[in-house]
Amino acid sequence: MGSEEVKVIGSCVSPFAARTMIAFNIKCIEYELIEENILNKSDLLLKSNPIYKKIPVLIHGQRPICESLVILQYIDEVWASGPPILPSDPYDRAIARFWAAYIDDKFFAVQVAILKAGGEEGQKAAAVEKATQVLVVLEDAFTKCSKGRKFFGGDRIGYLDIALGSFLLWVRVIHKMCGVSLIYECKTPKLFQWAQHFSADAAVQDVLPETDKLLEFAQVFVAKLRKPSG
């Protein structure tokens, strides 16, 4: 099963797609990246993820698998002989899934809110305050999960590191576009250190592009986000 063709419909600007690519790097599995323009979706994406129409989609053989966290678990199970991504202990695994859901529910939403706020200083300050609260909670989760080691997953990058670390890309974009630092030393010192370790890891290096490369896309994306709907 692990020997079938592996393709990822993704994009180098997508934090969710980055998760899939980091997982394949950890497992040392080659894949073909089919670069998707989410502002003009391809038929392949619409056919492969007809429910959400979002990236990433992993196409393994002929079969599509959607949702980045589901994909991470799938990769871990199919290529089980490579370095593990999820914790082996069922309780630790459940805790990791809990925090990954929290990250997607809370941290993603506050980043979108900051970008959306634009020059509305009051809205931006409220979104930044919310982001800080979320990160303080995650700092505590990091302390408990990492047990004094470098990563949520221990000595090497695991499921939660990938779930949160994939957003570092946009954390940097937010810093450049909105002048807001989200992960900084005085509020969340452990996450600050963790972010340095994560970004320096070999499995991550070619996945998170330079911030400048992202800015052009980010400007178009944010303009769309700020446009009143409907």
Ligand SMILES: N[C@@H](CCC(=O)N[C@@H](CS)C(=O)NCC(=O)O)C(=O)O
């Ligand atoms: N919950 C999804 C979120 C995926 C997601 O939001 N992908 C974005 C790109 S970063 C997308 O495809 N957006 C297109 C759209 O919302 O129409 C996952 O974890 O895979």
